[in-house]
Amino acid sequence: MTSSSFRTIDHMSPPASRTVSGTVETAGRIAGLSMISVRAIQGFIYWGGGSRRFIYAPSKLDPNATHWMANKFQTAMPGALLGMSHVISYMLHHFVLLYAGVILFSAAELVVGLMLMMGLYTRVAALASMGFSVVLMLMFGWQGATCIDEWTMASCNLAMGATLLLGGGGAYALDNVLLRRNPKLADNRLFRWVSGCLPLPVADGQWRTLALLVLAFVVVFDVSTYSYYRGSVLTPFHSGPVSPTAHHVTLADATLGADGTVRFHATLDAGTPEAPLHIVRAALLDANKSSIVQWDAEALSKLPKTAFANDYAYNKFGTGPFGLRAAMGAAAYITLTVPAAQAADTVRGATLMLTDVDGRTFSTALGAPNALAR
Structure with a gap:
């Protein structure tokens, strides 16, 4: 046609x-x-x-x-x-x-x-x-x-x-x-x-x-x-299971070694990637929450590289001008040395607590060495 x-x-x-x-x-x-x-x-x-x-x-x-x-x-x-x-x-x-x-x-x-x-x-x-x-x-x-x-x-x-x-x-x-x-x-x-x-x-x-x-x-x-x-659909607004603003550190496997060292695993598992985490204080607390041993920002900033065993080769835990420094997603085993004058018996059974620059605290119980601590 x-x-x-x-x-x-x-x-x-x-x-x-x-x-x-x-x-x-x-x-x-x-x-x-x-x-x-x-x-x-x-x-x-x-x-x-x-x-x-x-x-x-x-x-x-x-x-x-x-x-x-x-x-x-x-x-x-x-x-x-x-x-x-x-x-x-x-x-x-x-x-x-x-x-x-x-x-x-x-x-x-x-x-x-x-x-x-x-x-x-x-x-x-x-x-x-x-x-x-x-x-x-x-x-x-x-x-x-x-x-x-x-x-x-x-x-x-x-x-x-x-x-x-x-x-x-x-x-x-x-x-x-x-x-x-x-x-x-x-x-x-x-x-x-x-x-x-x-x-x-x-x-x-x-x-x-x-x-x-x-x-x-x-x-x-x-x-x-x-x-x-x-949230904000069927539930009220919330900041999420993982906060995109407030840093959070999960501590695990904290142990007191026979050589007088405290070793623990830390994971930065919340917060903004735009700014690093700064840990300005670490302390061992007794049952009454009184400090037994503490490491201030200056002591933390002077830790040797051997004190850090990072899980990943990219974002890491390490030292900074204000203590410990970590980028988002970092995970590492960290070793702190207890002063020789501190009796091991007074440290055993204590609680390890880290404090960041914003005053947030993260803690875990100090236990005996175990197979999970590498």
């Missing part, structure tokens, strides 16, 4: 039919143009993450640099969800796996971001971006000194990715160019699933079901993680 025939048929169609047809065509055009900003910014966000590391701030991929990505990963461990803290810890202990993971994730962000901005295989790129968002929310979603800014960004990215997955890439996309050059691709189901220039090859009812399932996943995942991190 010729184009003139189509025009004749359209001319002969009832006015209401032509109006509906024109409305549908206009709605499709509006939707296609509306998707561009979502696709472009979603792509730019992930392109920006990858390009910063490969192009503009390569020190993030340098294991010897201060901004090496491993340090960022370690800050995420205390609040990571669904076992991600164990994954991060394992990677931090295996450099080859860690470095490969950082490079591959950064490269994937770069490629996916570029694909979204260009509108190339939009749906598969959108699905990958949703995966990035989920991982980032599970790892870093709890962080943010004034609000859960890491969660906010990733939750919006998840919704944007879902929109592109369902709706496609809209206008001005390379997917459209591929179809225009090879119209037979319109009959290729795989092309329609991975690209964003045509509706998905499913019936209307199936598409509606898929859209509702994606909606349910996005809403449930976003709202449930927000509720876990801050």
Whole structure:
């Protein structure tokens, strides 16, 4: 049938039919143009993450640099969800796996971001971006000194990715160019699933079901993680199971050695990664909470490097100008020497207490040496 025939048929169609047809065509055009900003910014966000590391701030991929990505990963461990803290810890202990993971994730962000901005295989790129968002929310979603800014960004990215997955890439996309050059691709189901220039090859009812399932996943995942991190959904607002503002140190395995040393394990498992922890006092207390032995800030700042056995090679416990210093996620065995004049019997059974620069205290009972103390 010729184009003139189509025009004749359209001319002969009832006015209401032509109006509906024109409305549908206009709605499709509006939707296609509306998707561009979502696709472009979603792509730019992930392109920006990858390009910063490969192009503009390569020190993030340098294991010897201060901004090496491993340090960022370690800050995420205390609040990571669904076992991600164990994954991060394992990677931090295996450099080859860690470095490969950082490079591959950064490269994937770069490629996916570029694909979204260009509108190339939009749906598969959108699905990958949703995966990035989920991982980032599970790892870093709890962080943010004034609000859960890491969660906010990733939750919006998840919704944007879902929109592109369902709706496609809209206008001005390379997917459209591929179809225009090879119209037979319109009959290729795989092309329609991975690209964003045509509706998905499913019936209307199936598409509606898929859209509702994606909606349910996005809403449930976003709202449930927000509720876990801050409440304010079914429960009152709270600062989270892991505080993003107030430092907290968990002490364990505190023992008194035969050589007159106190050895204990300390983990900085809450607080902001923007500022280090400063421990300005350590003390052994008797049953009445009176000090038996204490180490002030000056004594702590003079501890030798051998007094620290850090669990990880990145964020560490060590000495600073105000006593002990630690970056977020640091964990270490620390050794303090009890003065020779102090009788061991008066120390045994005491409580070890650390005090930070803000006056917060962290304590644990001092026990006999055991197999857990390394």
